[in-house]
Amino acid sequence: MAELHKEKILACVDQSPYADCIADYAAWAAQRIRAPLEFLHIIDRGELGASGEDHSGTIGIDAQEQLLKKLSSEDEVRLRAARETGRVFLSELRERAERAGAPEVDTRQRYGELVETLHEQEGGVQLVVLGRRGAAAETTQRDLGRNVERVVRALNRPILAVTDQFVEPKRAMFAFDGSAVTRRGVDMIANSALFPGLPILLLMSGKVGGDAAGKLDWARQRLQDAGYEVEARLVPGDAEAVIAATALKENIDLMIMGAFGHSPLRQLFFGSKTADLLRSSGIPTLLLR
Amino acid sequence: MLAQLQKDWLSNARNDLLAGLVVALALIPEAIAFSIIAGVDPKVGLYASFCIAVVIAVAGGRPGMISAATGAMALVMVTLVKEHGLQYLLAATILTGVLQIIAGYVSLGSLMRFVSRSVVTGFVNALAILIFMAQLPELMGVTWHVYAMTAAGLAIIYGLPYLTRAVPSPLVTIVLLTIVAIWLDLDIRRVGDMGELPDSLPVFLLPNVPLNLETLGIIFPYALTLMTVGLLESLMTATIVDDLTETKSDKNRECVGQGIANIASGFIGGMAGCAMIGQSVINVKSGGRGRLSTLAAGIFLLIMVVFLDAWVGQIPMAALVAVMIMVSIGTFNWSSIRDLRDHPRSSSVVMLATVAVTVATHDLARGVLTGVLLSGFFFAHKVGQILYVRSQADPDGRSRSYVVSGQVFFASADRFIAAFDYREVIERVRIDVSRAHFWDITAVSALDKVVLKFRREGTEVEVIGLNEASATMVDRFAVHDKDGGEDLLLGH
Numbered sequence: 001m002a003e004l005h006k007e008k009i010l011a012c013v014d015q016s017p018y019a020d021c022i023a024d025y026a027a028w029a030a031q032r033i034r035a036p037l038e039f040l041h042i043i044d045r046g047e048l049g050a051s052g053e054d055h056s057g058t059i060g061i062d063a064q065e066q067l068l069k070k071l072s073s074e075d076e077v078r079l080r081a082a083r084e085t086g087r088v089f090l091s092e093l094r095e096r097a098e099r100a101g102a103p104e105v106d107t108r109q110r111y112g113e114l115v116e117t118l119h120e121q122e123g124g125v126q127l128v129v130l131g132r133r134g135a136a137a138e139t140t141q142r143d144l145g146r147n148v149e150r151v152v153r154a155l156n157r158p159i160l161a162v163t164d165q166f167v168e169p170k171r172a173m174f175a176f177d178g179s180a181v182t183r184r185g186v187d188m189i190a191n192s193a194l195f196p197g198l199p200i201l202l203l204m205s206g207k208v209g210g211d212a213a214g215k216l217d218w219a220r221q222r223l224q225d226a227g228y229e230v231e232a233r234l235v236p237g238d239a240e241a242v243i244a245a246t247a248l249k250e251n252i253d254l255m256i257m258g259a260f261g262h263s264p265l266r267q268l269f270f271g272s273k274t275a276d277l278l279r280s281s282g283i284p285t286l287l288l289r
Numbered sequence: 290m291l292a293q294l295q296k297d298w299l300s301n302a303r304n305d306l307l308a309g310l311v312v313a314l315a316l317i318p319e320a321i322a323f324s325i326i327a328g329v330d331p332k333v334g335l336y337a338s339f340c341i342a343v344v345i346a347v348a349g350g351r352p353g354m355i356s357a358a359t360g361a362m363a364l365v366m367v368t369l370v371k372e373h374g375l376q377y378l379l380a381a382t383i384l385t386g387v388l389q390i391i392a393g394y395v396s397l398g399s400l401m402r403f404v405s406r407s408v409v410t411g412f413v414n415a416l417a418i419l420i421f422m423a424q425l426p427e428l429m430g431v432t433w434h435v436y437a438m439t440a441a442g443l444a445i446i447y448g449l450p451y452l453t454r455a456v457p458s459p460l461v462t463i464v465l466l467t468i469v470a471i472w473l474d475l476d477i478r479r480v481g482d483m484g485e486l487p488d489s490l491p492v493f494l495l496p497n498v499p500l501n502l503e504t505l506g507i508i509f510p511y512a513l514t515l516m517t518v519g520l521l522e523s524l525m526t527a528t529i530v531d532d533l534t535e536t537k538s539d540k541n542r543e544c545v546g547q548g549i550a551n552i553a554s555g556f557i558g559g560m561a562g563c564a565m566i567g568q569s570v571i572n573v574k575s576g577g578r579g580r581l582s583t584l585a586a587g588i589f590l591l592i593m594v595v596f597l598d599a600w601v602g603q604i605p606m607a608a609l610v611a612v613m614i615m616v617s618i619g620t621f622n623w624s625s626i627r628d629l630r631d632h633p634r635s636s637s638v639v640m641l642a643t644v645a646v647t648v649a650t651h652d653l654a655r656g657v658l659t660g661v662l663l664s665g666f667f668f669a670h671k672v673g674q675i676l677y678v679r680s681q682a683d684p685d686g687r688s689r690s691y692v693v694s695g696q697v698f699f700a701s702a703d704r705f706i707a708a709f710d711y712r713e714v715i716e717r718v719r720i721d722v723s724r725a726h727f728w729d730i731t732a733v734s735a736l737d738k739v740v741l742k743f744r745r746e747g748t749e750v751e752v753i754g755l756n757e758a759s760a761t762m763v764d765r766f767a768v769h770d771k772d773g774g775e776d777l778l779l780g781h
Contacts, residue, residue, distance in 0.1 A: 055575050056450040057311045057457030059619025064570050068533055071573075075535060 007126035008036040008106075012118065012151075015089055017164055018131030023093045024166035025284060026129040027100035033193045035126060036104040039093050041086045042117050043079070043109060083109060114147055115154045122155060127194075129160045132278065149275060152259050152287055158188070159259070162284040169254035169284070173201040175243050175277070178215035181258035185288040186219045189256065190226035198254070202232040203246055206239035240276050247283060259287035297352050301578045308577030309585025312355055312568055314460045316342075316590050317601070318612040319568070320358045321480055326423045327363035327560055328370040329378065330484030334358040335594050336491045337382075337559025342587030344550040345564075350542030351527040352580045353534060355568040356550060357587075360420045361522050362515055362561050364651045369511045377508055379496035382561040384505075384512035385519065386551030392520060393544030401524045401540070407636040408660035409525055410625045411643025413566060415656050416522075417621035418648055424610045424617075427478070434475050435607045438466055442611025459612045466608040467600070480609065481602025488598050490591070491557040515551075517654040519563035523547050526564035533573045567616045635667035673700035676725075678708035688717035698728035702735035711742045718743050723754025 011026035013019040023039070030037040060066075090107040097105050110117050118128070132148055152159055172195060176182050189195055200223060204216045213234060220232040235242045247255060259274045278285060316338050324334030338357035345356040370378050392398070428435065442462045449458035470477060480486070498504050527538045543564075551561050572582055594601060629637050639660050647656025676695035683689065697705050709718075720739070727733055736752070743750045 054450075054454045055307060055311045055457060056454040057315045057459050057571055057575065058446055058450050058615060059567055059570055059574075060447065060615075061618060061621075061623050063574075063619040064529060064533075064566075064622075065624060067570060067574050071533055072535075 007124055008038050009033070009127045009129060010118075010121065010125045011037060011039050011093075011129040012114070013039055013041055013090075013093060013131075015085070016131065018162070019089070019093060020096065021162055021164050021166045022129055022131050023096045024100060025160060025162045027097040027102040028166075028168060029127060029129065029160065029194060030097070030102040030105075031100070033127075034103055036106065037097055037102045038106045038108060039090055039097070040117075040121065041090055041107070041109045042114050043082050043086060043111050044113055079111075115150050118151055119154055122157060125157055127160060128155060128157050129162060132161050132163060148278070152274075152289070156289055158289065159287045160284060161278065161287060163282055167253050169198060171201070171250065171252055172198045172254040172256060173203055173243075173247055173250065173252040174219075175239075175255060175257040176202050176204050176216060176219055177206060177239075177258065178204065178212055179258055181288055183215070183219070185256065185258060186222050188288070190222055190228075196227065199229040199231070201246070201250060201252065202230060203235065203243060204233070205235045205237060205242040207236070243277060253283055255283055255285045257285060257287065259289060297580045299579070299581070301576070302581055304576035305579045305581035306585050308572050308575035309582045310589050311457050311575045312572045312577065312582070312586040313589035313593065314457050315568060315571055315612070316355075316357055316586060317594060318459065318463065318604075318609045319360075319565070319616065320590070321483070321601075321604075322423070322609050322613050323358045323360050323363040324560070325483050326360060327366050327378075329375055329560060330486075331480060332485050332487040333375065333378075333558060333560050334363075335487050335590070336557055337554045337562050339587045339591040339594075340491065340554045340557055340559050341550040341562040342583055342590065344553045345546050346580045346584035346587065348542075348546035348549045349580075349583070350539035350544075350546055351530055351564075352536075352538075353569070353572060353578045353582055354523075354526055354530045354538075354543075354564050355572050355583055355586055356523065356547065356562060356564045357568065357590075358560055358562040359522065359565050360423065361416055361518050361653050362563055364419055364423075364653070365514050365518055366511060366560065367651070369508070373507055376497045377504070378560060379555045379558060380498045380504065381508035381511045381515065382555035382559070383496065383552050384508055385515040385561045386548040386553075386555065388512055388516040389520060389548030389551060390545050391548075392516060393541045393546075393548060396541050397520065398524055398540035398544050401521075401528075403661055403665075404521070404525075404657065405636075405639065405660070405664045407632075407639040408643050408657055408664060410622050411640040411647070411660050412521065412525065412653060412657055413620055413622050414625060414640070415644045415647035415653060416566070417617045418644065419651065420613055420620065421617040422648075424613050427606050427610050432477065435477055435605075438469070438477070438605060438607035439611050439614070442466055442608050443614060446611060446615050459615065462611055463604055463608045466611075467604050470605040471603055475605070478606040479602060480604045480606065483606070486598045486602055487591075487594050490595060491559070493556055494558055496555065514652060514654045515561050517657075518652075519547055519551070519561065520544055521653065521657055522566065523564035526566050526569050529566060530569050530573060533570070534578060567620045570619070635664075635671070639663045639667065669698070669700040672696050673698070673704070676701045676704055676708075678705070680710070682715075687715065688719065689713065689715055690719045690721060692721045692724070694724035696726050696728065697732035697735065699731040702731045705732070705735050706738055706742075709739055709743070711746055711748075713748075715748055717749045717751070719751045719753060721754050722752060727755075 009026055009030050011022050013022050026037050026039075086109045090109065094105045094107050128151075130148065130151060148161060174182075174185070174189070176186070189200075202216060202219055202223070204212055216232050216234055220230050223230045233246075235246070243255075246252070257274070257277060274287070317335070320334040320338040321331040324331045327334070341356045341358070345354075349356065366378055366381070369381060428439065445462040445465065446458045449456075449461055470479070523543055524540055527540060527543055531538050547563060554560065554562065572586070625640060642663050643656045643660035646659040647653050650656070673696065676693070676697060678691055678693050680689055680691045691709060693705070695701070722736070727736065740750045740752065
């Protein structure tokens with residue numbers, strides 16, 4: 001077995017149908033990069049909710065101490081149960097990932113809030129894997145879980161946002177726009193152990209002008225030098241529509257793109273290209289920061 | 290940011306609304322009772338409670354905490370109202386808000402760390418006693434009907450929860466006692482006899498006071514006390530809610546929020562208020578966690594009072610007294626009485642002194658100040674005990690080594706000086722202070738004194754091992770190695 005990279009792959013799971021699939025993709029990546037994989041399950045204390053059947057509005061002797069005692073014992077029971085189910089759920093995922101060939105799997109449960117916790121755990125991580133929607137988005141009819149954008153914005157690592165079905169990636173597409181983020185992405189992929197063997201379709205779309213062709217050519221050259229099978233295409237038009245259509249037509253099963261380059265304020269007025277793309281394409285996407 | 294807003298407001302919406310309703314029902318009698326304590330019409334306290342609850346829901350730093358017109362604040366304003374009238378109270382309320390906003394921006398909240406647990410306990414006990422004492426005038430010189438009604442009220446308040454916890458028992462008490470009073474047409478005092486009740490929504494108005502220095506001179510001392518008491522109770526309550534819900538709060542934002550709420554209250558004819566320990570406990574107990582619970586409490590309160598004003602006026606004072614006795618019993622820290630036996634005597638003294646001063650002056654700020662000073666005094670005394678000086682004569686009989694360990698500062702300086710034997714006939718003294726700590730200039734001058742006294746006896750002194758902190762103090766202030774130091778320190 002080749003020596004493992006030090007930086008790990010962090011797979012964020014919650015108890016939603018996505019978990020298995022996150023495990024599969026994370027295991028796939030771990031196996032390719034030969035990096036340790038860690039499953040992170042976050043128990044948000046706040047989401048456990050408050051109980052309040054007592055509407056008597058009365059406070060008796062030592063009301064405060066008794067309430068504190070009651071609430072802490074409730075929390076204790078609840079968190080213990082959450083911890084136990086979380087542990088069982090994580091160990092199932094660990095087995096699944098190990099069966100799929102991940103070289104070294106670890107699990108971890110933490111109390112806290114998702115984005116905050118991820119931010120703390122970011123060090124020593126080279127790739128974050130998460131589902132496009134989680135348990136929080138199950139009840140609402142959102143295409144994109146509200147946590148995803150917050151996580152992507154808060155983290156400074158490449159993020160693989162996966163769908164709810166695992167298909168081993170055979171053909172990747174890079175939505176290249178010539179920006180600094182995607183140029184850095186090209187370098188990263190050229191040096192990465194994740195993609196070798198996958199043919200890559202370099203797609204440039206949107207308002208094509210200036211030195212677009214030159215930049216695209218640079219990217220193609222760079223990837224070819226790194227030993228990839230590359231096809232470069234320049235398709236003017238509405239980027240979102242072109243990317244989605246091409247992905248469908250070419251049987252793309254993994255997409256790579258830059259993410260949230262603009263401020264949240266600008267997004268409020270003009271919308272986010274990243275979020276639009278994530279919504280319109282139903283395939284796993286590697287978001288570059 | 291959006292996610293935080295959603296979490297603060299909507300994550301617990303159903304429970305928050307229900308808890309808000311329970312709190313609003315409990316707030317009505319309290320707001321009326323506290324208005325009566327302050328000597329103003331019930332509508333002043335009711336408008337204040339509505340306004341403060343609504344504003345603090347948005348501006349406060351502790352979601353789920355209830356703020357409204359409070360007893361602690363009402364007690365402070367009694368003389369102001371008596372001597373200068375309502376308009377000056379409104380002006381003082383606005384000034385209180387301004388001071389609280391300033392306090393929030395200069396992070397005065399962090400001073401709370403000097404308020405020890407014993408002082409907090411003393412504060413709540415004193416508050417409970419004062420609330421109880423404020424009910425006594427309603428129970429003096431009245432017919433037996435009032436006693437009977439108060440007793441029945443207490444029986445319902447504490448008995449009903451054993452049957453059902455679905456309806457607030459204070460509400461049932463008030464409704465039942467009001468029905469009985471109307472039905473039997475009893476000749477007892479009712480809320481309507483105590484002053485004007487709100488019959489409309491509050492309107493914006495400027496306090497009718499001359500804007501000059503004389504006015505400022507009247508209201509400033511009150512505003513300062515109100516600011517202190519309001520922030521003290523609010524920050525204490527915030528800590529209590531933090532503990533109960535195992536979440537964090539933003540104390541400085543809470544100070545600013547209290548300020549904004551009081552300014553708003555002053556402009557719609559309400560009195561100053563702050564967070565309420567009892568109501569916040571009731572809110573958390575009923576499932577309230579988010580900002581929505583506080584907002585709902587304020588809005589439900591106003592709706593009920595404005596639309597039911599004729600009925601509110603019919604509530605017998607005995608029913609309010611029963612509710613307030615419950616609040617007082619629930620606020621008092623009963624375990625602190627049991628703890629008097631087990632806790633260190635100094636903490637008990639601090640607690641009792643806080644209670645005693647507060648009850649005597651009706652001013653929680655003075656009580657807390659007394660408590661804080663006493664705890665500082667006791668602490669200095671205790672730490673001052675940690676000072677040991679050991680000595681040993683060298684085998685040749687010409688010199689002696691002293692080893693000092695522990696804390697040297699104002700409270701232990703005298704003991705430090707007394708620990709040396711100056712009359713010993715000896716050539717040389719070595720003082721090893723490497724394990725001691727010199728905290729202040731009193732400590733440094735004490736060391737100087739020791740050195741000079743030995744020199745006067747013709748003994749050579751060597752000080753060794755001044756650690757870094759002590760060395761800086763000595764370098765900066767000491768005179769024993771400078772010319773004329775002897776005269777300067779010993780004074781002759």
